Amino acid sequence: MRSADLHIGGVKSEAIEVARNRLMVPAFLFVLGFGILALRLVSIGIFEDISDQVIYGQSAQTEIVRERVDILDRNGVVLATNLSAPSLAARPRLITDPEETADRIVAVLPDLNRTRVVNKLKSSRHFLYIRRNLSPTQVWNINALGYPGLILEHAEKRIYPQGRLASHVLGYVDVDNKPQAGVEKFFNDHLSNTVRSNEPLYLSMDIRVQHIVRQELALAMNKFSAKGGAGIVMDVNSGEILAMTSLPDFDGNGSLHPQSSEMKNRNILEPYEMGSGFKAFTIAMALDSGTVKLSDEFDATKPLKIGGRTIHDDHAKERILSVPEIFTYSSNIGSSLIMREVGIDHQKEYLQKFGLFDKPVIELTGLSRSLLPARWEEIQSMTVSYGHGIAVTPLHMVTGVAAMVNGGRLIPATLIRQDSGSESERYDISSDISGFAQDEDYPQVISVETSQRMRHLMRLAVEYGSGGRADVEGYRVGGKTGTAEKVVNGKYSREDKITSFIGVFPMDSPKYVVFAMLDEPVGIEETAYKATGGWVAAPVVGRIIEKIGPLLGILPKDNVKTKYQNLILVEKN
Amino acid sequence: MIKVVVSFFVLMVMISAGTVYSLKETTTRLEARKHKLSAQILKDRAAIKVLRAEMAYLSQPERLQKLSARFLALAPAGWAQMAGAVNAISVREEGGADQRKLVSFPVDEFPLLLPRKKPKFNVAKYDRSIMRASYKSDGPVHRSENSVYRSEGLGKEKQKIITHIRAPKTKKLNFYDRISLKIEENE
Numbered sequence: 029m030r031s032a033d034l035h036i037g038g039v040k041s042e043a044i045e046v047a048r049n050r051l052m053v054p055a056f057l058f059v060l061g062f063g064i065l066a067l068r069l070v071s072i073g074i075f076e077d078i079s080d081q082v083i084y085g086q087s088a089q090t091e092i093v094r095e096r097v098d099i100l101d102r103n104g105v106v107l108a109t110n111l112s113a114p115s116l117a118a119r120p121r122l123i124t125d126p127e128e129t130a131d132r133i134v135a136v137l138p139d140l141n142r143t144r145v146v147n148k149l150k151s152s153r154h155f156l157y158i159r160r161n162l163s164p165t166q167v168w169n170i171n172a173l174g175y176p177g178l179i180l181e182h183a184e185k186r187i188y189p190q191g192r193l194a195s196h197v198l199g200y201v202d203v204d205n206k207p208q209a210g211v212e213k214f215f216n217d218h219l220s221n222t223v224r225s226n227e228p229l230y231l232s233m234d235i236r237v238q239h240i241v242r243q244e245l246a247l248a249m250n251k252f253s254a255k256g257g258a259g260i261v262m263d264v265n266s267g268e269i270l271a272m273t274s275l276p277d278f279d280g281n282g283s284l285h286p287q288s289s290e291m292k293n294r295n296i297l298e299p300y301e302m303g304s305g306f307k308a309f310t311i312a313m314a315l316d317s318g319t320v321k322l323s324d325e326f327d328a329t330k331p332l333k334i335g336g337r338t339i340h341d342d343h344a345k346e347r348i349l350s351v352p353e354i355f356t357y358s359s360n361i362g363s364s365l366i367m368r369e370v371g372i373d374h375q376k377e378y379l380q381k382f383g384l385f386d387k388p389v390i391e392l393t394g395l396s397r398s399l400l401p402a403r404w405e406e407i408q409s410m411t412v413s414y415g416h417g418i419a420v421t422p423l424h425m426v427t428g429v430a431a432m433v434n435g436g437r438l439i440p441a442t443l444i445r446q447d448s449g450s451e452s453e454r455y456d457i458s459s460d461i462s463g464f465a466q467d468e469d470y471p472q473v474i475s476v477e478t479s480q481r482m483r484h485l486m487r488l489a490v491e492y493g494s495g496g497r498a499d500v501e502g503y504r505v506g507g508k509t510g511t512a513e514k515v516v517n518g519k520y521s522r523e524d525k526i527t528s529f530i531g532v533f534p535m536d537s538p539k540y541v542v543f544a545m546l547d548e549p550v551g552i553e554e555t556a557y558k559a560t561g562g563w564v565a566a567p568v569v570g571r572i573i574e575k576i577g578p579l580l581g582i583l584p585k586d587n588v589k590t591k592y593q594n595l596i597l598v599e600k601n
Numbered sequence: 602m603i604k605v606v607v608s609f610f611v612l613m614v615m616i617s618a619g620t621v622y623s624l625k626e627t628t629t630r631l632e633a634r635k636h637k638l639s640a641q642i643l644k645d646r647a648a649i650k651v652l653r654a655e656m657a658y659l660s661q662p663e664r665l666q667k668l669s670a671r672f673l674a675l676a677p678a679g680w681a682q683m684a685g686a687v688n689a690i691s692v693r694e695e696g697g698a699d700q701r702k703l704v705s706f707p708v709d710e711f712p713l714l715l716p717r718k719k720p721k722f723n724v725a726k727y728d729r730s731i732m733r734a735s736y737k738s739d740g741p742v743h744r745s746e747n748s749v750y751r752s753e754g755l756g757k758e759k760q761k762i763i764t765h766i767r768a769p770k771t772k773k774l775n776f777y778d779r780i781s782l783k784i785e786e787n788e
Contacts, residue, residue, distance in 0.1 A: 092647045106657035112647055164651065189657035239662035492734055502680035575677055584680040596734040 094225035095184045095205055097218060099198060101235045102270075102445045106189050108198050108212070108280075110205075113161040113185035116170060118149060122177035126150045129175055133158065136169040149177075160203075161185045186212075188280040194238055196293040197231070197272050197392070197443065200280040208286065210293075211443060214391045230445040232268035237261050240575045241271040245544060248568045249275055252549035252559060258294040258422050259568075260543040261576065264430040264532070266446045267439040269390070270540070270580075296392055299399045299419035300526050300545070303561065304358045304494075305510030306415030308530070311355050311485060312432050313378035314366045316478040322351050322592060328361040335407040339364050342511070342560075343494065350595045355485045356493035358509065360414045367413035368406070375409050379418075381473045382431060382438065388423040389440035396421055415512060422528070426543045429530050433486070433506075433538040436479040437470040484591040487535040491590060492598050494562035498531050498570040502584025503577045506538075507531035507569065509561030514548065524548045529565035533573050536588050540580070544568040 092112065099108040116137075123129050126149035134142045137159055148156055160183065162170065167180060186201045199210020207213040207220075215229055245257040261271040276290040284291070292298065314320035328349045332339040341359050354362030367375060379385060387395040399419035401408040411417040423441060431438040474482075486506030489495050494509045507530055514524040528545040532538045549564045551557035577584070669675055774782070 091650075092643045093650060098650075105660075106653050109650060109654045109657075111651055111654060187654050189654050190661055193661070193663075236662055239666075243663070243666075488734075500680070502683075574680070577680060578678040578683050582683075583685045584683050593734040597731045598734045 091225045093184055094222045096186060096201070096220060097225055098228040099211060099219070100228045100230050101194075101233045101238075102230060102268075103234065104230075105235045107194055107231065107233070107235070108186060108188050110184045111187050113163070113183055114167055114180040115157055115183045116159045116162055117155060117157045117179045117181050119155055119177050119179065120149050120151050120153060123149050123175065129173075129177070132173050132175075133170070133178075136166055136173070137162075155179075157181075186280070190235060191281065192277045192279045193235065193242060194233060194273075195277045195280050196274045196295070197233060197269075198280060199392075200278075200284055209291070209394070210392060213393050231443050232263075232270065232445045233272070233443065234270045234580075236579055237576050238271040238273060240579075241542075241544075241572055242273040242275070242277075244568050244571050244575075245273060245275055245546075248544075248546060248549075248564065252546060252552060252555075252564055254546040254549040254564075256289075256294060256547040258543075258545045258547075259572070260295055260422060260426045260541070261572070262426050262430055262441060262541045262543075264434040264538050264541055265439070267427075267430070267442045268446055269441055269443050272443075293392070293394070294545070294547070295422045296388060296390065296395050297421070299396055299421050299424075300528075301416055301419045301512040301515075302425055302528060303415040303510035303512030303526070304360075305425060305508045305528055305530050305561075306418070307355060307358065307363045307413070308429060308432060308482065308486065308508050309379065309382060309384075310363045310367055310370075310375075310413040311351065312474055312478060312482050313374060314351070314370050315481055316378070316474040317370060317374050319369050319371070319374070320351060320366055322481065323595060325350050326354060326362045326365040328354070328359050328365075332361045332364055332410075334364075334410060337407060339410065352485055352488055352592045352595045353597065355508070356489045356596060358414075358489075358494050363413045364410035367410050372404060372406070372409045375412065376404065378473075379412075381471070382428040384418075384420050384424050384428060388421055388427060390423060391443045395423075398424060415510060422543055422545055425528075425530060426541050429532065429543075430541045431473045432482050433479060433532050433535075433541075435476050436472050436474040438473045439470050481592075483532075483535050483538060486532060487590045488592060488596060490531075492596055494560070495529060495531070495566050497562060498529055498566035498573070500533070500570055500574045500577065502586060503573055503582060504534040504536055504585065504588050505531055505570065505573055506533070506535035507542075507566070509566055511560040511562075525559055527559060527561040527564045529561050529569045531566075531569040531573065533577065534582055534585070534588075535590075536585070539582060540576075542569050542572055542576075544572065 093110050096108075096110045098106060098110070101107055116133075120126070126146055130142055130145040130149055133145055134140050140159060145158060148158060162180070170178060170180060184205065186205055188195070188198060188200075195210075197210055199207060199212040201207050201212055207216045211229070211231065212219060218224060218227075218229060241259040241261060245259045248254070249257045257273075257275040259271065259273045260269065262269050272293075272295055274292070274294040278284060278288075278290045315322065325348050328341060328344070329346050331341070339360050341357075341361050343357055343359075345353070345357055345359065349357065349359055349362050351362075351366070353359070354366065383389070384398055385400065387397050398421070401412065401417045404412075408417055427438070427441050483506060486508060487504065488506075489508050490499050490505050495505075495507050498505050498507055510526075510528040510530070512526045512528075513520040513522065514526055515521070516524055526545065526547060527549055528543065531542045531544075533540060533542070544565045546564050546568075549559040551559040551563070555563040
């Protein structure tokens with residue numbers, strides 16, 4: 029070829045020249061095209077390399093079972109989860125031998141009625157359901173039958189592996205997985221979000237503590253033939269609820285009757301008159317407002333007659349009592365007299381500050397307001413001072429007492445696990461008072477000094493007073509009993525009582541509030557046929573603390589000295 | 602020259618086409634494998650969910666408690682078993698194994714009643730008068746010294762006693778010998 033080229037000239041060479049020039053155009057286009065491709069390649073390689081992975085990552089994040097997010101306890105134990113539970117459906121037109129098919133289906137699902145299945149399979153409809161929510165084994169067996177006319181449709185079922193244990197906190201869902209109560213309802217936005225199906229909801233509950241509380245309450249309920257019970261364990265420094273139980277309870281997995289009494293959470297739904305437990309608020313406000321000193325004495329020798337009514341003492345000492353004695357021996361007369369000193373305005377102000385006038389704060393639905401006296405005059409203010417004529421929910425009580433002992437900060441109760449920080453260390457009572465940082469996040473209800481005094485008073489009430497049966501060796505339990513007569517047909521009933529005990533431990537550096545309440549207990553021989561808070565509810569709290577103390581890592585201590593012992597007179601024996 | 606260049610380019614084009622094709626092929630295969638894997642992961646996760654639920658169901662505290670009561674000799678941890686630091690446990694030097702006092706020990710198969718001092722009438726016990734709580738010698742909480750050491754000590758002492766009795770058993774002690782032995786040990 030090359031040798032021939034040399035001899036080309038004239039017209040031929042011109043034609044070749046033209047051809048060469050024309051070739052330049054496609055050559056240029058090729059270069060341009062490949063240049064663009066190369067540039068694009070570089071830009072993809074450098075700038076867009078993640079986009080594909082993002083899509084991949086997302087596709088892996090969404091679960092097969094994803095309609096509702098799991099609920100876990102603070103240690104990661106499953107409280108509620110969604111499991112795949114396909115529904116069995118059929119296309120009757122594809123079934124050739126309905127009788128035989130029905131026989132086989134009934135063999136796998138024995139609880140089905142054979143006649144009904146046959147009728148369904150013989151019907152002329154296109155598509156119908158035979159059974160909802162099959163278990164994995166049943167799914168396998170149905171697939172093994174190999175009938176093309178049978179269809180397994182994807183469906184999910186909410187499962188509560190712990191059964192009744194935390195039913196009132198968790199709530200439940202209906203057949204269509206729509207939440208009806210509890211955490212399920214409150215956090216529905218998160219729980220029903222399919223994109224967040226990988227982020228389980230961690231509750232503040234501890235399933236072990238919950239079990240202990242429920243078991244002890246159930247035992248006491250059985251022993252005293254009580255109608256119901258309620259129990260709460262709360263962390264005083266973070267407001268986390270470790271256990272909340274209300275008896276009788278229900279099983280979220282079973283068939284539910286939304287109107288029955290077992291569905292109501294007594295801790296938040298029903299206000300009760302708390303009785304003497306309320307005296308803690310009375311003493312706290314008296315000390316904090318400065319109207320009463322610890323060493324002040326009040327005359328409790330005779331029942332107090334006021335406005336045509338008489339206030340008696342249940343454990344009458346019939347002598348002059350100091351303030352710690354009024355609290356320890358639970359004197360109604362004494363607390364009424366203290367309230368007279370404090371005044372109605374102060375009383376209302378402090379009860380408001382303790383959050384007793386509002387709905388309790390927690391992540392649950394169906395919270396109940398307190399029942400306050402319609403008229404609030406001297407006699408009402410006196411009965412309120414020892415917990416009659418005012419009804420609050422147990423959660424009100426627990427939140428208020430937690431504020432009373434934790435340094436005076438009203439911390440709202442929460443069911444969500446908080447990040448464990450240095451919170452508890454910052455408020456260690458063993459450090460000096462000046463070590464207390466005033467926390468801006470939470471309202472200061474009473475001063476730190478009053479809070480410290482209340483700790484000692486509550487310890488005294490257990491050491492020398494009616495709460496003695498709640499004492500646990502080593503754990504410095506403090507608390508206050510409460511016994512209130514129930515209102516039946518507008519009158520206070522002598523027999524039907526609400527007994528409660530609100531306990532705090534360890535008292536030298538409070539960590540947990542433990543509350544137990546029993547509805548209408550009946551005295552038995554062992555308790556000398558008495559059904560008061562000291563006999564019924566205090567031992568429950570004692571046994572709960574005995575078990576959860578080691579579990580929660582509270583270090584037992586001996587010989588922790590309680591202050592103000594010199595203000596208390598006790599019987600020598 | 603052009604021939605060489607052209608053939609080179611043709612070769613390059615063929616090689617690069619081949620590479621691109623094989624790359625695409627590999628990518629498709631990898632893609633398919635990835636989809637399979639991620640589907641498998643999802644399936645496994647669903648299975649793990651079932652297993653987790655089952656584990657939670659099987660480890661219900663109530664069920665575990667029943668099983669433990671039936672099959673294990675474990676009791677709930679008590680307050681006396683909790684210690685704040687290692688130093689709080691190892692106090693052998695001061696406590697001393699031989700300084701521990703014996704609470705009781707089995708002398709023989711039958712219980713033995715030893716003559717005791719007649720209880721004195723304690724006036725304070727029946728005194729119902731009122732006093733300040735802070736003067737009370739000890740409150741209702743501080744019931745006992747550390748019960749751990751006591752039970753620990755008991756085991757060792759018991760063994761010692763048993764060997765002590767076993768040794769002369771060859772000549773069979775009579776009743777009074779045994780009593781005197783016990784009194785001796787008790788001192």
